[in-house]
Amino acid sequence: xxxxxxxxxxxxxxxxxxxRFAGDSGDGMQLTGDQLTRTTAIMGNDIATFPDFxxxxxxxxxxxPGVSAFQLRFSNFDIHTPGDDPDVLVAMNPAALKVHVGxxxxxxxxxxxTASFKATDLKKAKYESNPLEDGSLDGYRLIEVDLTxxxxxxxxxxxxxxxxxxxxxxxxxLGILYWLFHRDMQPSIDAIRAKFAKKPxxxxxxxxxxxxxxxxxxxxxxxQSSYKVAPASFMQPGTYRNLMGNQGLCLGLVAAAKQAGxxxxxxxxxxxxxxxxxxxxxxxxxxxxxxxQAEDEIAAVCAAIGASYAGNLGxxxxxxxxxxLKSEAIGLAVMAELPLVVIDVQRAGPxxxxxxxxxxxxxxxxxxxxxxxxxxxxxxxxxxxxxxEAGYEAVRIATKYMVPVMVLSDGYVANGSEPWRIPDEADxxxxxxxxxxxxxxxGEFHPYLRDPExxxxxxxxxxxxxxxxxxxGLEKADVTGHISYDPKNHEHMVRTRAEKVERIAxxxxxxxxxxxxxxxxxxxxxxxxTGAITAATLRLQKAGHKVSAMCLRYxxxxxxxxxxxxxxxxxxxxxxxxxxxxxxxxxxxxxVDARPFTKVQGLPFSxxxxxxxxxEALNRLNANGGEA
Amino acid sequence: MSTAESPLTKKDFKxxxxxRWCPGCGDYGILNAVQTAFANLGxxxxxxxxxxxxxxxSRFPYYMETFGFHTIHxxxxxxxxxxxxxxxxxxxxxxxxxxxxxxxxxxxxxHTLRRNVGLKILLFxxxxxxxxxxxxxxxxxxxxxTKSTPLGSIDQPFSPxxxxxxxxxxxxxxxxxxxxxxxxxxxEAMDAHQGTALLEIYQxxxxxxxxxxxxxxxxxxxxxxTVEMRAGEPxxxxxxxxxxxxxxxxxxxxxxxxxGEGGVAEADxxxxxxxxxSxxxxxxxxxxxxxxxxxxxxxxxxxxxxxxxxETIAQMQQAKxxxxxxxxxxxxxxxxxxxx
Numbered sequence: 001x002x003x004x005x006x007x008x009x010x011x012x013x014x015x016x017x018x019x020r021f022a023g024d025s026g027d028g029m030q031l032t033g034d035q036l037t038r039t040t041a042i043m044g045n046d047i048a049t050f051p052d053f054x055x056x057x058x059x060x061x062x063x064x065p066g067v068s069a070f071q072l073r074f075s076n077f078d079i080h081t082p083g084d085d086p087d088v089l090v091a092m093n094p095a096a097l098k099v100h101v102g103x104x105x106x107x108x109x110x111x112x113x114t115a116s117f118k119a120t121d122l123k124k125a126k127y128e129s130n131p132l133e134d135g136s137l138d139g140y141r142l143i144e145v146d147l148t149x150x151x152x153x154x155x156x157x158x159x160x161x162x163x164x165x166x167x168x169x170x171x172x173x174l175g176i177l178y179w180l181f182h183r184d185m186q187p188s189i190d191a192i193r194a195k196f197a198k199k200p201x202x203x204x205x206x207x208x209x210x211x212x213x214x215x216x217x218x219x220x221x222x223x224q225s226s227y228k229v230a231p232a233s234f235m236q237p238g239t240y241r242n243l244m245g246n247q248g249l250c251l252g253l254v255a256a257a258k259q260a261g262x263x264x265x266x267x268x269x270x271x272x273x274x275x276x277x278x279x280x281x282x283x284x285x286x287x288x289x290x291x292x293q294a295e296d297e298i299a300a301v302c303a304a305i306g307a308s309y310a311g312n313l314g315x316x317x318x319x320x321x322x323x324x325l326k327s328e329a330i331g332l333a334v335m336a337e338l339p340l341v342v343i344d345v346q347r348a349g350p351x352x353x354x355x356x357x358x359x360x361x362x363x364x365x366x367x368x369x370x371x372x373x374x375x376x377x378x379x380x381x382x383x384x385x386x387x388x389e390a391g392y393e394a395v396r397i398a399t400k401y402m403v404p405v406m407v408l409s410d411g412y413v414a415n416g417s418e419p420w421r422i423p424d425e426a427d428x429x430x431x432x433x434x435x436x437x438x439x440x441x442x443g444e445f446h447p448y449l450r451d452p453e454x455x456x457x458x459x460x461x462x463x464x465x466x467x468x469x470x471x472x473g474l475e476k477a478d479v480t481g482h483i484s485y486d487p488k489n490h491e492h493m494v495r496t497r498a499e500k501v502e503r504i505a506x507x508x509x510x511x512x513x514x515x516x517x518x519x520x521x522x523x524x525x526x527x528x529x530t531g532a533i534t535a536a537t538l539r540l541q542k543a544g545h546k547v548s549a550m551c552l553r554y555x556x557x558x559x560x561x562x563x564x565x566x567x568x569x570x571x572x573x574x575x576x577x578x579x580x581x582x583x584x585x586x587x588x589x590x591x592v593d594a595r596p597f598t599k600v601q602g603l604p605f606s607x608x609x610x611x612x613x614x615x616e617a618l619n620r621l622n623a624n625g626g627e628a
Numbered sequence: 629m630s631t632a633e634s635p636l637t638k639k640d641f642k643x644x645x646x647x648r649w650c651p652g653c654g655d656y657g658i659l660n661a662v663q664t665a666f667a668n669l670g671x672x673x674x675x676x677x678x679x680x681x682x683x684x685x686s687r688f689p690y691y692m693e694t695f696g697f698h699t700i701h702x703x704x705x706x707x708x709x710x711x712x713x714x715x716x717x718x719x720x721x722x723x724x725x726x727x728x729x730x731x732x733x734x735x736x737x738x739h740t741l742r743r744n745v746g747l748k749i750l751l752f753x754x755x756x757x758x759x760x761x762x763x764x765x766x767x768x769x770x771x772x773x774t775k776s777t778p779l780g781s782i783d784q785p786f787s788p789x790x791x792x793x794x795x796x797x798x799x800x801x802x803x804x805x806x807x808x809x810x811x812x813x814x815x816e817a818m819d820a821h822q823g824t825a826l827l828e829i830y831q832x833x834x835x836x837x838x839x840x841x842x843x844x845x846x847x848x849x850x851x852x853x854t855v856e857m858r859a860g861e862p863x864x865x866x867x868x869x870x871x872x873x874x875x876x877x878x879x880x881x882x883x884x885x886x887x888g889e890g891g892v893a894e895a896d897x898x899x900x901x902x903x904x905x906s907x908x909x910x911x912x913x914x915x916x917x918x919x920x921x922x923x924x925x926x927x928x929x930x931x932x933x934x935x936x937x938x939e940t941i942a943q944m945q946q947a948k949x950x951x952x953x954x955x956x957x958x959x960x961x962x963x964x965x966x967x968x
Contacts, residue, residue, distance in 0.1 A: 042965045187963060237968025241961050251959055258955050265714055267706075285947035287958065290713050290940060295739040299706035302699070302736075306679070306710025309697060310718065314710065332700050422964065425956050438674075462695040462711070462718050468673045470643070470690050472698025473682075482645065483690065 009182075009218070011226045016075035017181060018083035021173070022100045023092030023113075025068040026058050028170040033070025035174060035188045041242035041419050042187050044231030045074040048531065049417045050082035050604070055272065055355045062116070062124040067099045076230040080383075080531035080538075082416065084606040088180075090173050092116060092147075094125035101137070109223075110140040111176065113169065115148030143222050147172050154212040158205050168209040175213020182228050185210065236421055243420035245384040245413035246276040249343065252391025254284055257313045260399055260431040265290040265307035266315045267300035269322065272355040273411040274345035277317040297325035301342065305329060308338045309471075311435060311461035313395060317343040320362045321352065323369065331370040333404040334497060336471045337448075337457045340404035341394045345414045346527075348602040357602025358411035360527055361578035366406045367556060367585065373494045375501045377401070378555040380408040382530035385420040387413060390553060392428070393508075399433045400507075401500055402456040408555070410577070412528040412604045435459050439466035447471060447481040455500035505557040513565065515541055515548030521617050522569035524562075524594070526552040526582055529575050529605055536610035547614055555582070558589070566592045571617045571628045573597045575610055593628065638667040643693045649684060654805035654831035658752060659691055661808060662721075665815035666694075676719045679708045681728040684759045685752035685831070688723040702733025705740040708747050709936075716937040722749040727757050730766040730786050741795040743936040744823040750815075751788055751828045752805075756837035774836075788828045789914035789928055793907045799825035800910070800929040804845050805832060810856070810925065817927060823935050844923045857913070857926035862897035865922050873897050874921065880912045882921055902930040 019036070021029045030051055041047050050071040059066030073083035088109040091097035093116035104110060117132055131137055132144065147169040154172070155165045171192075178185050189207060196202040217223060243251075257264035266289070268278040282291045290312070294300035297318055304314030316326065323330075323344045333340045346362045348354035366378050377397050381387035387409060394405040436458035439445065447469045448457050460467040469481055477484035478492060514537050525533045530551040537549040550565055552558070566572055566586060572594040574583035580596030587594050597613045599605055621628060641663040649655045666676070676694040680686035682701035689696025699707045704722045711720050729737045729751055740747065756774065757763040763776040767788065771780040792800045799821040803811040811829065818825035830841045844853035855865035855874050864887070866872035871887035875897055885892045902910065910928040913921075 038963060042963055044965055044967065232967075235967045239960065239964050239966050241964045255955060255959065263714065265710065267710060284958070285944045286951040286953060287955075288944065288948070290944065292709070292713060292940075294706065295735055298703060299709075299736050299739070302703040302706035303710035303713065305699075306697075306707035306712075307714040308710075309707070310677075310711040310714035312710075312714035314714075328700050329703065336697070421967075422959050425959075461715075462677045463675055463715060465674045468676075468693065468695045470645075470692075470696035470698065472680075472689070472696075473700055474698060 009226050010224070011182065011228045014227050014229050015077060016073060016079065016083075017088065017227060017229055018071065018073045018086040019088045019090070019177065020069055020071045020086040020100060020103070021090045022067055022069040022096035023170070024061050024066050024096070025054055025056065026061065027068070027092045028167065029068045029070050029092070032170045032174050033072055035191060036177060036183070037072050037417055038191065038242055039178070039183050039185075039187045040072065040074045041240070043184060045076065045229055046079050046232040046235070047072065047074045047242070047417065047419060048079050048082040049073075050412070051415045053356055062093055062095055062121050064095045064099060064125060067096050069096070069100060074229055076232050078232070078234045080534040081604070081607055084608050088177075090177070092170075092173075094121050094127050094131070097131060098125050098127065101140075104140060106139050108140055109143065110137060111143045111145060111173065113147040113173075114144045115146045145176070145222070150212065150216060151209050154209050155205050158208070159201055160205055164202070165205065168205050171206050171209040172213035172216070175210045176217040179214045179217035180223060180226050182226060185214065235419070238421040240419045240421050242417050243384050243388070244415060244417040245381060245387045245409055246274070246345070246415070247280060248384050248387035248420065249381060249391040249407070249409060250277055250280040250284070252388035253315060253341065253395060254281070254287055254289060255388075255428060256392040256395030256431055258287070259428055260313065260395065260433045262313040262399070262433060263288050263290065264315060265292065265304060265312040266317065267292045267294050267303035267307070268317045269294050269297045269300045271297075271319045271322050273347055273414050274317045274319050274322070274343065276414070277343060277345070297322040298329060301326040301329040304340055305333050305336070305338060308333070308340050309336070309462070311459070313339065313341070313399070315341040315343070317345070319345050319347050319355075320349050320365065323362060323365055327370045330376070330404055331372065331374050332473045334370070334374050334376055335473050337402045337497070338404070339398035339402055339459070341391075341398055341407060342404055343407045343409065346408060346410040348600070354602045356411065358528060358604060359577050359600065359602060360408075360410055360529070361581065361600070362408060363526075363555065363578065363581040364584070366408055373498065375498050375556065376404050376406055377501055377504050377557070378406045378408060379553055380527040380555055381413050382527055382551055382553055384413055384416050384418045386530070386553065388420070393553070396429060396431050397504060399431060400456065401454055401504060402459060403500060408527055410528040433459070435461045436464065436467055438464045441466070444480070445469050446479050448476055449479050450496075455496060455503060502557050505560055508554045508559055510561040511550050511552050511554070511559040513548060513550055513561070514538075516546065517548070517565065518568035519546030519548050520569065520621055521545070521547045521571045521573060521614050522565060523547065523549040523573050523575060523610070523614065524552070524566070524582070524586070525549070525575045526555055529577060532605040532607045532610055533575055535607035536614065539607065539611060540614055545614070545618060563590050566590055566594060570621055570626065571595065573613060573617055575605060575613070577604070635670055636667055636672065638663045640673070641666050641693050643691050645690045647691050648687065650835050652834040653684070654754065654833065655685060655688070655752065657805040657808060658750070658811065658829055658831060659688065661811040662692070662750070662815060665812045665819070668812070669816060669819055671719065675717065676721070677711055678721045678723060679704045679711065680723040681733060682759070683725040683728045683757075685723055685725040686728060702728050702731070703736060704728070705733065705736040705747065705749065709740060709743075709745050712745050712747060712937045713940055716746065716941065720747050722747050724749065724751050726751065726753045726755060726765045726767040726788070730788060730791070738791065738795040741792055741797040741824050741826065744798050744933050745936045746822065747824050748818050749824065749826045751826060752831045753788060753828050754831045754833040754837055755840050756833050758833045758836055762836035787914050788826075790911055792826045793911050793914060793929060797826055797929060798823040798931050798933050799927070801825070801927045802828045802830070802925050804830045804841065804925065806845060807925070814926070821930065823933055844918075853922050855922040855924050857900045857902065857924055857928065859902055859927065859930070860899050862894060863900055863924075874913070876909060876912060880908050882912050882916050884921065902927045
């Protein structure tokens with residue numbers, strides 16, 4: 001089926017393509033995007049994706065709030081973002097057109113499903129006149145296809161009912177794109193067969209429609225040309241897979257637990273956009289993973305703490321509102337000095353906010369959102385692939401230092417995907433965990449006798465003879481762990497817990513620097529903005545500007561080269577999807593004029609926005625004779 | 629698990645920490661009963677874990693020479709659940725009070741009971757907040773005047789027993805801090821249960837709610853005002869051989885009858901069955917007004933259901949038997965491509 005390559009197909013060779021699908025949340029846009037992404041990844045292109053969907057499972061059909069979209073960018077070179085403006089937009093209805101056509105590049109390809117442009121559809125999208133007829137789309141290469149009619153015709157003989165037949169129309173669109181971009185259909189054919197294995201009629205229908213779409217594009221002559229993007233050549237040799245951020249995090253956690261020889265126990269409560277971590281880890285029972293869907297966020301973290309206390313690797317996953325609920329328990333883990341990994345897949349807040357939209361506004365919550373002096377290490381996931389390493393590092397630090405570690409991801413990283421070079425098991429850093437050993441001499445066990453280097457206390461697991469002891473949230477005397485209200489002991493313990501976290505700075509790599517170590521502008525960011533910062537910096541550097549970037553994975557403690565870098569540039573810009581939280585930390589800690597460059601729209605930065613911001617800073621520098 | 633320790637005595641379960649409850653507190657009696665029962669049961673110190681929340685009762689772990697974890701308010705059952713999931717072999721006891729487990733921790737309590745995690749929960753019910761110095765609790769009687777209810781509480785109190793029964797608890801019992809022997813026997817009985825066992829212990833707070841249970845626990849009235857539920861026996865009570873009994877009318881409401889009067893023969897009285905198919909009789913006793921009926925003590929309910937941790941392990945073993953996968957295979961997944 002994949003050898004149906006039309007011999008006469010005209011094509012244009014391109015370096016990259018950005019495609020956006022948009023339709024009703026019930027139209028299967030995420031599924032369609034996912035199929036195209038997997039196929040494209042397997043074909044060896046670099047990819048970046050951005051799913052953008054509403055919080056409602058099914059908002060009223062055909063309305064603006066119900067529009068769901070998926071953007072895929074693929075290329076033959078190294079890309080860092082899913083692209084700003086699409087080259088191709090597939091709009092399944094007027095509402096989708098209305099929301100997304102503004103982003104489509106001038107002269108871009110616009111494929112619309114004409115079946116959904118009846119008067120009632122236009123009204124639902126609040127169109128006064130039909131955009132297909134009023135000339136408002138003149139600036140685009142409009143391709144009108146009656147997907148519904150063509151799909152129904154293809155399935156004339158299918159035993160499915162009309163409703164089920166209509167559900168296949170996204171496959172028709174996918175078939176068209178597969179022809180248009182010379183994609184191999186076999187991975188999707190296999191995936192459809194696997195997905196609907198128990199429903200042969202559905203498999204038949206989807207495959208028929210997919211192929212019908214492909215042939216329609218070939219025969220109908222609706223496109224003047226097709227497009228080819230050669231495989232990416234820059235990639236490091238190795239075996240690759242497509243990886244989403246939540247997936248990456250799960251794999252990192254499991255890999256680390258296995259390396260450490262620990263059973264992984266996840267306590268979690270469903271919350272967008274973190275639930276996929278619970279789903280994913282639930283399928284790893286054959287790797288000895290225990291998952292516990294608790295009655296609430298607090299029970300989830302407490303069960304994870306209990307598991308860690310008993311010698312497992314306790315993990316809890318949530319989003320910002322869940323972190324708020326877990327705060328007291330995280331404080332307990334800091335006080336009891338137990339290893340724990342707390343995952344916050346950030347979403348737009350405050351309160352319920354915009355659950356399906358991305359934001360980075362939980363950094364200060366992660367740093368300070370607990371009662372008392374309660375520092376903990378924080379790592380973040382910068383890209384979907386980097387999430388693997390963030391999860392892995394969190395486990396390493398938590399177990400080595402006997403401390404809860406916060407992992408900050410965000411909706412953009414969690415649901416985005418990219419090619420990921422599968423690491424060699426032998427190359428994974430060693431994680432050596434030793435429980436305190438049993439003792440039969442009858443002497444008193446000291447649960448807070450620390451390792452002089454790491455300041456970690458021993459992991460004394462119940463069931464070990466001679467180690468029985470009591471811990472808890474009350475302040476303890478150093479060494480013995482007995483309850484203590486001694487003023488000097490309290491100060492000593494507060495400072496020791498902080499020192500333990502600070503010492504981790506010597507145990508993490510210096511932050512990667514993109515560009516020179518001094519210059520005019522330093523962009524310093526963290527987490528999900530890494531892609532946009534990297535893309536913008538590379539373009540600015542290419543244009544000859546003295547711009548460098550530093551995208552942090554370790555947020556507490558900060559890597560040791562951060563301060564020097566901050567002092568080596570005339571201007572420091574801190575791009576963040578919040579109101580300036582990392583900027584506030586850098587200013588407070590280093591007394592430098594780090595300037596916030598922020599956006600809080602529930603959307604990622606485009607690289608253009610960052611370039612514009614840097615150019616403004618450069619112009620200001622020039623105007624002031626090189627002074628910031 | 630090691631057997632190196634020789635059988636421990638009650639004294640072996642006392643930690644070296646000074647007990648800091650108020651003199652005369654009912655908690656002392658409970659501590660004593662637990663230490664006695666643990667010695668009687670031949671427990672060792674290193675496999676025993678005592679987990680508490682916050683409140684006077686929750687200081688308990690510090691006074692026990694075992695593993696102990698004094699956690700946060702209301703959350704002890706959740707921490708304990710995590711311990712059980714990590715190591716089902718451990719003997720895990722939860723210590724909680726009426727404020728801790730019925731107010732701030734109510735959610736965790738009911739979910740722990742419905743899951744049937746193998747935990748033993750001792751719920752110290754003194755019907756008051758002690759550690760915060762005397763506010764009403766979810767078990768305080770209506771009309772109670774406290775620091776936070778100067779005009780009297782308008783809250784309807786919980787019956788912890790009926791709450792537990794409603795949540796599907798598999799073992800529910802009740803005892804009293806000063807009924808030393810009975811209390812020890814209840815702790816021993818719950819220890820044998822497979823699954824969550826909840827023991828409500830009426831506990832006198834002599835500072836903020838003194839005499840809360842005096843009306844039925846004082847020696848002079850105890851026999852008249854309490855009825856002990858014993859499996860397979862009628863619900864008999866009464867002082868000096870005066871044979872009174874509790875039985876149920878057609879609507880399952882409990883009623884007091886006198887054996888030998890009005891045609892009531894002892895042989896005709898229903899035998900108490902804590903393992904009955906329906907918890908109706910237990911619920912009827914648990915919800916009867918305290919002043920209308922002798923207060924029931926003993927085992928309300930004792931039924932078998934698979935333990936949560938056992939089912940967790942069974943699923944894991946099934947998954948392991950069904951699919952063996954190396955870490956490398958897991959990381960690789962199903963769709964890959966090669967560069968170079």
